[in-house]
Amino acid sequence: MxxxxxxxxxxxxxxxxxxxxxxxxxxxxxxxxEVEIAAVVTxxxxxxxxxxxxxxxxxxxxxxxxxSPLPLIALLGLLALxxxxxxxxxxxxxx
Numbered sequence: 361m362x363x364x365x366x367x368x369x370x371x372x373x374x375x376x377x378x379x380x381x382x383x384x385x386x387x388x389x390x391x392x393x394e395v396e397i398a399a400v401v402t403x404x405x406x407x408x409x410x411x412x413x414x415x416x417x418x419x420x421x422x423x424x425x426x427x428s429p430l431p432l433i434a435l436l437g438l439l440a441l442x443x444x445x446x447x448x449x450x451x452x453x454x455x
Contacts, residue, residue: 362376369377387400 365376371377385397386394387397388394389400
């Protein structure tokens with residue numbers, strides 16, 4: 361089995377893939393000893409793996425009504441003042 365794959369694998373039926381599926385997976389302890397992966401990794405109990413069969417109710421997520429139109433009104437007021445100022449400047453230049 362090569363250490364690195366030189367070219368892309370196109371299908372799961374290629375000989376290298378089949379060989380990798382058959383290869384044993386080993387874990388290495390801090391002492392350097394090789395052990396089977398099952399000795400290192402513990403699987404959770406079957407009760408934890410089963411999904412909860414009781415239906416859960418999800419509360420409707422709504423945001424609190426904290427916004428107000430005051431900033432928009434202030435912005436429109438500033439735009440109106442700016443427009444009035446610009447018109448007055450233009451009117452003074454014309455006359």
